[in-house]
Amino acid sequence: MTAHPPVAAPRTRGRSRRAVTSFAAVSVLISSAALAGCAQQRDDDVYTVMNSSTDETYHRWDAEAMARCGKRLGVTVEQQSVPASQVMTKALRMASSKSLPDIVQFDASEMPTFAEAGGLVDLRTLGLGTEDVPEGIVDFGSYEGTYYGAARSVNTLALFYNKDILDEAGVKVPTTWEELRQAAKKLTRGKRYGLALSAGGAEDGVFQFTPFMWSNGGDETDLDSPEVVEALDYWKALLQDGSLSKSTVNWTQADVNDQFMAGNAAMMINGPWQVETLNTKKSLHWEIAQIPVPERGADSVGPLGGAVLTVPDTGDTEREKTAGRIVACLASEEEQLTYALNSWMVPANEKTAAEWRERVPELDALADQVAAARSRTAKLGAGWSGVSLALQSAFQSALTGQSSEAALKRAQQRATSGN
Amino acid sequence: MTTSTVTAPVSAETPGKTAAPDPDRARLRRRIAQWGFVAPAVVFMLLFFGYPLVRNVVMSFQHYTPKTFFTGEAPFNGTDNWSAVFQDALFGKALWHTLVFTAGSLLGQFCIGLALAVFFNRRFPLGGVLRSLILLPWLVPMVVSGIVWRRILDQDTGVLNTFLDALGLGGHTPWLTSPDMALLSVILVNIWIGIPFNMVILYGGLQEIPKELYEAASLDGASAWRTFRSVTLPMLKPVITVVLVLGFMSTVKILDLILALTDGGPADATQTLGTLTYQNSFVELDFGAGAVVGNVLIIVSAVFAVFYLRANRTEGK
Numbered sequence: 001m002t003a004h005p006p007v008a009a010p011r012t013r014g015r016s017r018r019a020v021t022s023f024a025a026v027s028v029l030i031s032s033a034a035l036a037g038c039a040q041q042r043d044d045d046v047y048t049v050m051n052s053s054t055d056e057t058y059h060r061w062d063a064e065a066m067a068r069c070g071k072r073l074g075v076t077v078e079q080q081s082v083p084a085s086q087v088m089t090k091a092l093r094m095a096s097s098k099s100l101p102d103i104v105q106f107d108a109s110e111m112p113t114f115a116e117a118g119g120l121v122d123l124r125t126l127g128l129g130t131e132d133v134p135e136g137i138v139d140f141g142s143y144e145g146t147y148y149g150a151a152r153s154v155n156t157l158a159l160f161y162n163k164d165i166l167d168e169a170g171v172k173v174p175t176t177w178e179e180l181r182q183a184a185k186k187l188t189r190g191k192r193y194g195l196a197l198s199a200g201g202a203e204d205g206v207f208q209f210t211p212f213m214w215s216n217g218g219d220e221t222d223l224d225s226p227e228v229v230e231a232l233d234y235w236k237a238l239l240q241d242g243s244l245s246k247s248t249v250n251w252t253q254a255d256v257n258d259q260f261m262a263g264n265a266a267m268m269i270n271g272p273w274q275v276e277t278l279n280t281k282k283s284l285h286w287e288i289a290q291i292p293v294p295e296r297g298a299d300s301v302g303p304l305g306g307a308v309l310t311v312p313d314t315g316d317t318e319r320e321k322t323a324g325r326i327v328a329c330l331a332s333e334e335e336q337l338t339y340a341l342n343s344w345m346v347p348a349n350e351k352t353a354a355e356w357r358e359r360v361p362e363l364d365a366l367a368d369q370v371a372a373a374r375s376r377t378a379k380l381g382a383g384w385s386g387v388s389l390a391l392q393s394a395f396q397s398a399l400t401g402q403s404s405e406a407a408l409k410r411a412q413q414r415a416t417s418g419n
Numbered sequence: 420m421t422t423s424t425v426t427a428p429v430s431a432e433t434p435g436k437t438a439a440p441d442p443d444r445a446r447l448r449r450r451i452a453q454w455g456f457v458a459p460a461v462v463f464m465l466l467f468f469g470y471p472l473v474r475n476v477v478m479s480f481q482h483y484t485p486k487t488f489f490t491g492e493a494p495f496n497g498t499d500n501w502s503a504v505f506q507d508a509l510f511g512k513a514l515w516h517t518l519v520f521t522a523g524s525l526l527g528q529f530c531i532g533l534a535l536a537v538f539f540n541r542r543f544p545l546g547g548v549l550r551s552l553i554l555l556p557w558l559v560p561m562v563v564s565g566i567v568w569r570r571i572l573d574q575d576t577g578v579l580n581t582f583l584d585a586l587g588l589g590g591h592t593p594w595l596t597s598p599d600m601a602l603l604s605v606i607l608v609n610i611w612i613g614i615p616f617n618m619v620i621l622y623g624g625l626q627e628i629p630k631e632l633y634e635a636a637s638l639d640g641a642s643a644w645r646t647f648r649s650v651t652l653p654m655l656k657p658v659i660t661v662v663l664v665l666g667f668m669s670t671v672k673i674l675d676l677i678l679a680l681t682d683g684g685p686a687d688a689t690q691t692l693g694t695l696t697y698q699n700s701f702v703e704l705d706f707g708a709g710a711v712v713g714n715v716l717i718i719v720s721a722v723f724a725v726f727y728l729r730a731n732r733t734e735g736k
Contacts, residue, residue, distance in 0.1 A: 089701055096488040113704060117485035191575065201684030246596045247574045249685040264576065382485075385703050393509075396686035400598050417506075 046076045047319070047326060050091065051105035051307070052084035057276065061342045069329035077326060088113065091312070095119055100312040102323040108140055108149065108308050109203070112381040115143040121311045123147050126324025132333075137348045140375045141308040149308025150331040153345035156302040156373040157211055158366050159292065160260065160278075161267040163285040165192075169266075173289045177234055180292040184243035187266035194243040196256045196265035199235070199395055204253045206388045207303050207376075208269055209235070209395055211291045214301035214374060220387050221379055223394065223412040224405070230294075232395055232404035239399055249396050260286075271305065272366055275344040288365045304373040306345065346370045390414040472717070479710035487706075500707040509687060509695065510712070517691040517719075520606055521670045527610035528666060529659075532617025537651070539618070540625045550622070557615035565679025568608045569595065572680075598688035601681055605689050609676060617662055624658030625651070664727050671723075672716060692716045 049066060053059045059081055066077035080101060082090050088110050094100045095117075106114060114120055124130070124147050130138045133151075141149030159180075161173060169187055174180040184194030199205045212234060213220070218227035238244045245251075245259070253270055260268040261281055269291065278286055290300045309327045311320055329335065336347040340356050346367050347353045357367050377384045394411035398404040479500055481493040504510050539550045556564065571578045572594035584590025594604040628651065636646045652659075674693035677683060683690040683698065690698075692712055700709025 085701075088704070092485055092488040092704075096491070113485055118489050119485075193575075201682040201687075245575050246593055248596075250569070250573075250595050250681065259576075262576075389698065389702065392684070393687050396684050397598075400596070400685050402686075414507075414509075417503075 043076075045074075046078060047103070047323060048078045048080055048101040049103040049105065049309075049326075050080045050082065050087065050101040052087050052107070053079070053081045054083055058343065061339060065330055065335050065339060066326075069326055069335070072329060073322065073325055075322060075326070091119070092117075095312070098314075100314050102311070102314070102319060103309055103327060104312055105307045105309050106149065108151070108304070108306055109376050109384055111141070111149050111308055111310060112143040112377045112384070114310070114312075115146070115148045116382045119312050120148040121313050121320055121324075123150060123311065123324060123327065126311060126321055126327075128324060128328050128331075132349050132351060134348075134350050134371075136304070136371075136373070136375075139378060140304055140306070140348075143377075143381060149310045150327050151306055151308045151348040152331050152336050153340045153343065154304055154306040154348050154370055154373070155271050155273060155345045156304055156366065156369050157208060157269050157271050157291060158288045158302070158369050159267060159290065160270050160274075160286050160288050162260070162263070162265075163287050165263075165266040173287075174267075174292050175289070176292050176296050177294050181234075181238060181241065181243070184238060184267065185241050188241075188243050191264060193245050193259075193265045194267060195238060196245065196251070196259045196268040197248060198251045198253045198256045198269075199248045199399055200250060200252050200255075201392050201396055202252065203388060205249075205395065206391050207305065208253070209391065210303040210374075210376065211269075211301060214303075215291070215293045215298060219379075220376070220384075220391075223387070223391060223415060224408045229404045229408055232398050232408060234294075235395065236398055236404060249399050272344040272346070272363060275363075288363065290365050290369050299372055300369060302369045302373045304370070304375045306348075387415045475710050475713055475717070479707060479714050481707055483706035483710070485704050496707070500711045504699075504708050504711040509690060512687060513690040513692050513695040513712075514715070516602060516689060517671060517673075517693070519602060520609070520673060520691055521667060523603075523606040524609045524613060524670045525663060525666050527606065528613035528617045529663065531610065532614050532662075533621050535614065535618045536621035536625055537647070539622055550618075553618060554615045556612050557619075561612070561675045562679050564608070564612055565676050568611075569680050572604055572608075595681055596685060598686045601685060601688045605677060605680055608680065609670065609673070612676070613666060613670070617666065620658060620662045620665075621655065624655045627658075628654045660727070660730060664723075667723055668720065671719060692719075 047070075049062075051062060053062045059079065062081075063079050066079055070077040084107065087104070087106060091100065091104050091106075091114060100119075104114075111120075120143075123141075128147070128150060130147060137151055137154065138147060140154065141147055141151050159174075165187060166173065166183075171183045171186055172179075174183040180195070187194035198208050209231070210220075212231040213228050216227045216231045216234075218225055218231055222228070235244075239246070239248065245264075251259070253274070256265070256268050257270055257274045257277060259265045260270070261278065261284060278284065291302060293300045309330060311323045311327060314320065331348070333347075333349055333352045336349050336352045337356060339345070340347040340352070341359060344360070344363065346363075347356050353367060353370075357364060376388075380387055390411040393414070394404075394407040397407040397410075478493070480495055480497065481487075482496045482499070483493045487493045535553065539546055559567075572580075574580060574591065574593050574596050577594070579594070580590045580592060582590075583592065593600055595601050632650050632654070633646060636650050641649065672693050673691055674697055677689050677691060677694050678697070681689045683694045692715060696709045696712035696716065698709075699705050699712060
């Protein structure tokens with residue numbers, strides 16, 4: 001069902017034998033020309049980058065960065081953007097037809113799958129250094145100790161709050177779970193909920209659950225541990241208090257942002273990629289803080305998100321070397337800063353991040369949260385997707401009535417059974 | 420591909436030059452010509468239906484992972500994929516949801532579609548305009564309907580609940596957020612989408628029924644209900660079969676609508692075979708397991724097709 005047979009050659013209907021022969025001759029000529037074209041499709045000076053920058057703004061920022069790097073290296077860099085959910089399947093299909101692009105930008109949680117299949121080149125062998133890159137970010141782009149992906153910027157989740165609403169209600173910015181629960185309760189009034197978050201049945205929901213799970217000492221390898229159960233019970237309590245909308249289980253992170261912008265939620269858990277949209281509403285005064293922790297003094301551990309630039313193994317070492325240079329350029333300090341300032345993400349590089357903090361002081365809390373953030377695939381690698389699916393089903397069951405313990409026990413069984 | 424379609428008609432013509440009136444050769448020529456006309460269809464079917472089908476069946480017995488795309492190696496693993504899928508509790512759930520979804524959707528679509536078709540069968544002012552307006556849901560892409568309905572059905576801010584609230588009918592129905600309600604809501608949306616199709620085909624069928632039959636019935640003093648049961652329904656039977664078969668085929672494999680509405684949630688309450696095969700193949704990248712679920716879907720359709728063909732045959736007699 002996934003196989004796509006090649007498109008058939010043009011169908012011809014001859015009138016005589018001679019016509020048929022000439023048709024055959026022509027079609028042979030055409031197809032051989034086409035095949036030759038395929039083989040030479042890789043123009044020597046044209047390099048392609050496949051990414052998921054389908055939004056106009058991101059596509060433009062990337063195109064500009066690629067144009068600058070291309071100019072510096074004397075090559076043309078072309079951008080090919082596909083929807084985020086299709087990058088992996090498209091790359092796999094391209095791998096089987098031996099037509100992989102020179103550079104692929106994967107979501108960091110997907111990169112291990114492609115690396116495990118043997119599709120990526122070690123960036124260190126292509127001359128990319130990791131001296132200035134913080135260890136956490138190197139790990140973020142690594143699979144089983146090999147550095148496959150260079151991150152330009154990273155992101156994580158933080159607590160966004162509506163300053164006007166909090167001031168009006170006299171509520172201080174919460175820092176612990178208990179404070180968050182009380183604040184959310186107090187801020188819930190009429191049609192407005194105290195807090196909005198996404199518990200939708202996709203990676204969005206899992207991404208949002210991890211800071212609660214990890215800050216409480218829970219772990220994705222042991223889903224039915226008391227720490228994870230406690231974290232889920234905390235979500236349930238917020239829902240039972242009426243501080244969260246019942247629609248939480250059906251919301252993506254973009255929906256959560258819509259609710260926050262419409263004034264239907266006083267606080268939300270979300271990421272910096274929403275900032276551009278948030279800023280379009282001038283009357284909205286928002287600020288961010290770290291995600292509250294179970295106990296005062298505990299570390300707020302969020303999920304590290306973002307994309308990494310990788311060089312697929314195409315077998316052409318010369319091209320791979322140039323591709324490595326393009327990646328190095330795109331991930332250079334200068335480009336990182338430009339990209340981070342555009343997209344509101346945190347630069348991956350330590351020095352650049354410090355500079356970025358000065359330029360964007362309002363997102364300071366986010367930079368702190370990133371520094372302590374953890375990668376989702378560090379422990380499970382390519383096994384993350386199965387655990388993620390099991391976890392989605394578990395917190396949705398728990399939020400719609402089941403006990404957290406039973407739901408997570410089933411999730412752990414499902415995750416270990418390999419389904 | 421090219422050769423098989425080209426040579427057939429040609430070889431049917433070239434022997435004509437010998438011009439010997441040989442009945443055997445003439446028959447052979449006709450035969451070849453017949454096959455020549457059939458050949459394009461056969462080749463098309465083999466290439467675009469046969470090949471993927473066989474490939475999917477083979478894949479369900481293979482350990483097919485992302486690595487396969489690089490090495491081309493997919494070792495056979497017997498019935499491992501099948502037993503893994505059948506032991507997964509989610510599979511049983513998805514199968515049940517698929518059956519409920521299909522039966523519920525078809526019933527709703529068909530009954531409302533038939534009622535509307537009968538209604539529009541009489542001529543009245545603006546009837547044509549109204550009839551074309553009802554086609555609108557059909558014109559909207561499935562994903563768009565899905566996203567719009569997701570907003571409409573939102574528990575707190577959705578139009579439907581706000582409307583019900585204004586009427587004093589509660590208005591806190593958890594349409595898509597309760598595992599007990601979600602499947603029903605998805606079915607309701609699918610009924611809305613399917614009504615135009617049912618109505619159009621059934622309306623066409625109604626137009627074909629000779630007016631004399633109705634005149635005769637009314638002369639015999641038959642009531643409206645009796646006329647509907649004894650004239651309309653039996654005359655409409657072939658069209659009804661077509662509507663239901665086509666409806667079944669487009670409903671049983673449902674994927675886009677559910678992905679847009681609930682993503683299979685909450686808590687897997689709207690997982691169907693379609694979403695499960697998508698999840699196995701494109702989220703978990705376990706293509707073998709995805710193929711198994713896809714094959715089950717094919718088997719379900721095949722069983723139905725057999726019933727359909729049999730029903731058609733008795734009809735023919």
